[in-house]
Amino acid sequence: MRVIFDPIQRSHAPHFHLFAGKTMTCPEQVSRADSLLAAARAFGCELKAPRDFGLAPIRSIHDAGYLDFLRTAHERWVQTLDGSSEVVPHVYAIRQVRGCPTSVLGQAGLYMMGTNCSIGESTWRAAYASAQTAIEAAELVRSGDSVCYGLCRPPGHHAYYDLAGGFCYLNNAAIAATHLRKTFAKVAIIDIDVHHGNGTQEIFYRRSDIHFTSIHADPSSFFPFYLGYAQEQGEGDGLGCNRNCPLPAGAGDAEFVQALERVTPEIEAFAPNAMVISLGFDAFVLDPIGVFSVTTGGFERIGRSLARFKLPTVLIQEGGYDTGHIGENLMAFLNGFLAPELR
Numbered sequence: 107m108r109v110i111f112d113p114i115q116r117s118h119a120p121h122f123h124l125f126a127g128k129t130m131t132c133p134e135q136v137s138r139a140d141s142l143l144a145a146a147r148a149f150g151c152e153l154k155a156p157r158d159f160g161l162a163p164i165r166s167i168h169d170a171g172y173l174d175f176l177r178t179a180h181e182r183w184v185q186t187l188d189g190s191s192e193v194v195p196h197v198y199a200i201r202q203v204r205g206c207p208t209s210v211l212g213q214a215g216l217y218m219m220g221t222n223c224s225i226g227e228s229t230w231r232a233a234y235a236s237a238q239t240a241i242e243a244a245e246l247v248r249s250g251d252s253v254c255y256g257l258c259r260p261p262g263h264h265a266y267y268d269l270a271g272g273f274c275y276l277n278n279a280a281i282a283a284t285h286l287r288k289t290f291a292k293v294a295i296i297d298i299d300v301h302h303g304n305g306t307q308e309i310f311y312r313r314s315d316i317h318f319t320s321i322h323a324d325p326s327s328f329f330p331f332y333l334g335y336a337q338e339q340g341e342g343d344g345l346g347c348n349r350n351c352p353l354p355a356g357a358g359d360a361e362f363v364q365a366l367e368r369v370t371p372e373i374e375a376f377a378p379n380a381m382v383i384s385l386g387f388d389a390f391v392l393d394p395i396g397v398f399s400v401t402t403g404g405f406e407r408i409g410r411s412l413a414r415f416k417l418p419t420v421l422i423q424e425g426g427y428d429t430g431h432i433g434e435n436l437m438a439f440l441n442g443f444l445a446p447e448l449r
Contacts, residue, residue, distance in 0.1 A: 107151050107152070107251075107253055107254065107255060107440070107444065108151065108152045108153075108154050108243075108246060108251060108254050108255070109143070109146040109147075109151040109152070109153055109154070109254075109255045109256075109257055110154050110155070110156050110239045110240075110242045110243045110246075110254065110255065110256050110257060111139070111143055111153060111154075111155070111156075111239060111257040112155055112156050112235040112236075112238065112239055113155075114231055114232060114235040115136075115139060115232045115235045115236050115239070115257075115258075115259045115260075116136045116139065116140075116232075116259075117228035117231055117232050118136070118226065118228055118229050118231075118232030118233070118259070118260055119135070119136065119226060119228070120132040120134060120135075120192065120224050120226060120229070120273070121191070121192060121224070121226070122190065122192050122194050122221065122224045123221065123222060123224070124221040124222070125222075132222070132224070132273070133273075133394060133395055133427040134259075134260060134261070134273040134427070135429075136259070137429045138259060138426065138427065138429055138432060139257060139259040140429075141429045141430075141432050141433045142257055142423065142426075142432060142433060142436055143257060144433055145432075145433030145434070145436045145437050146255065146257065146436065148433075148437065149436075149437050149440055151255065154242070154246075156235070156238040156239045156241065156242035156243075157238070157242055157245075158238055159238060159241045159242070159245070161173070163237070163241050163281055163284065163285055164234075164237050164276060164281060166281070166284050167267065167276075167277055167280045167281050167284060167309060168265075168267060168268065168276065168277070169267055169268035171206065171217075171268070172217050172267070172268040172269070175210075175213050175214075175216075175217045176217075176225070176229070176230050176233065176270070176275055176276075177230050178210075179193045179210055179213070179214065179217075179225050179230075180192070180193055180225050180226060180227050180229065180230070182210040183210050183211075183214075183225075186209075186210060187210070187211060191226070192224040192225060192226045193210070193214050193218075193224060193225035193226075194214070194221050194224045195211070195214035195215040195218050195221075196211075196215075197211075197212075197215045198215045198218075198219070198220075199215050199216045203216065217268060217269060217270060218269070218270045218271065219264075219266075219269050219270065219271035219272075220271055220272075222271065222272055222273060223264075223270040223271050223272065223273060223274065223275065225270075225275075229260075229275065230275075232259070232260060233260055233275040233276045234276070236258040236259055236260055236261075236262065236276065236278055237258075237262075237276045237278055237281050239256045239257065239258050239278070240256045240258055240262070240278035240279070240281050240282040240285075240420070240422055241281060241282065241285050242254075242256070243255065243256035243282060243420045243421070243422070244256075244281075244282040244283075244285040244286050244382075244420050245285065247286065247380065247418045247419065247420050248285070248286060248288065248289040248290075251418075252418055252419070253418070253419045253420075253421065253443070253444070254419075254420055254421070255385075255421040255423070256278065256282065256420060256421065256422045256423065257423050258278040258422055258423045258424075259423065260273055260274060260275055261273055261274050261278070261386075261423065261424045261425055262274045262275070262276055262277045262278035262279060262280070262281075262305070262422070262424070263277065263278075263279055263297060263299060263301075263303035263304075263305055263306045263384045263386075263424050264301070264303070264304055264305045264330065265277040265305045266304075266305045266308055266309065267308070267309055269305070271304075271305070271330070272301065272304075272329065272330065273425075274305065277305050277306055277309060278422050279295055279297070279303070279306050279382050279384045279422045279424075280295075280305070280306050280309045280310065282382050282420045282422055283295055283310075283316055283382045283420075284316075286380045286382065286418075286420065287315065287316070289380075290378075290379035290380040290418070291315070291379050292315055292316070292317070292376065292377060292378045292379050292380075293315070293316050293317075293378055293379070293380050293381065293382060294316075294317045294318075294319070294373050294376060294378035294380075294381045294382070294415075294417070295310070295316060295317070295318045295319065295381075295382045295383075295384065296319045296320075296321075296373070296381065296382070296383050296384070296412065297318070297319065297320040297321070297322070297383075297384035297386070297424070298321055298362075298383065298384065298385065298386055298389070298408060298412075299320075299322060299384055299385075299386025299388060299389070299424040299425045300322055300323050300386060300388040300389040300393070300396045300397065300398050300425065301322055301323065301328070301329055301330060301386070301388070301425060302320050302322040302323075302325055302330055302333060302334030302350065302352070303318070303320045303322075303384055303424075304330045304332070304333040304334060306318055306320075306384065307320065307333060307334075307338070307348060307350075308333070310344065310347070310348075311338075311340055311341055311344050311348060312340065312341050312342045312343055312344040313343060313344045313347065314343040314344055314347055316347065317347045317348075317349075317373060317376040317378060318347065318348050318349070319348075319349045319350075319351070319369050319372075319373060320334065320349075320350050320351065320384075321351040321353065321362060321365045321366065321369070322334055322350070322351070322352060322353070323352065323353060323354075323355060323357075323396075323397050323398060324352040324353065324354055324355070325352060326352075327355070328355070328397060334350050334352055335350060335352065336350050336351070336352060338350050347376065349369055349372055349373075351365045351368065351369060353365060353398070355397040355398070356397070356398070356399055357389075357398050357399065357400075358391070358398065358399035358400055358401070358404065359399075359400055359401055359403065359404030359407055362389065362398070362400055362404060362408060363404070363407050363408060363411055366408065366411045366412070367411065370411075370414070370415075373415070374415075378415075378417060379417070379418075380417055380418045380419070380420075381412075381415055381417040381418070381419045381420070382419070382420045382422060383412060383419060383420070383421050383422065384422055384424045385421050385422060385423055385424060385439070386424035386425040386426055387405065387425065387426025387428075387432050387435045387436065387439075388425040388426045388427055388428075389404075390402075390405075390426065390428055390431060390432075390435055392428045392430075392431060393426065393427055393428045394427050394428060395427055396427075402431065402434050402435050402438045403438065405435045405436075405438040405439040405442070406438040406439065406441050406442035407442060408439065408442065409438070409439040409440065409441065409442025409443035409444075409445075410442035410443070410445055411442075412442075412443055413442065413443045413444070413445060419443075421443075
């Protein structure tokens, strides 16, 4: 199996993070990618750098004004404001928006959903490289690879069409799925991060060619709070193509695998031709910001469950913040997903 990674993704180094009124170091650090890369190499994966596919695949998902903001925000911020070294809004366009501000401070509140997605000097370059990583992985699967792993950092599944949030700027899974659609008529996205993939859901909520499934912690008391409930089933042409499985805090291996088994018939009924897995490891029992109790062995079971679809698959890295064990969890997942009797 090939793993895609661009060293430019290491350049993103967020500092500011606000949680429950306390400032702390952002958990989304480069050490995550380093641990995952070392594990992929130890597993025997072939490392490949992504080609540059340009902005067109990214524009197929994201708003032009939002992309321009991400590209220019940090430079404008430091040149025009006596503020922090990173772009962090203090006002937000919560509900009524009847105009687009021209100031970077106003635009930060328009295009960023919270303080958990600060923009530094190298954020755009890293996010762009992360998106190219996802596109390369999808292109290789389009070209015949049965599975390819996009080691994407920063992650992407909380990024909306025109909104950053939850450490995410460009929605790598959505970009990969759309690129797969050039070859495959229908694509299933399965998100196994402890957090609901709210950005991915909303991007495809009215589409019938992409089926989105997310197994995550109950959002009534956990980020992202406002989406991820079981009653969200899609709208218009997309009605029936969105499936959320919120689980209670403390859910472990058995509960997670059982949830996968419950949604399997629905995904099979959709009859996808390819699959994108938003691969989060923050369901791990020791994850510093997670609330689940999934073990390393549990990730192997999850991998085996997903392998049974026997579809061309793009793995897109999302969360997972226990850097001491994240590599072991990746290898366990790959052991299950690539088990010869299931592929």
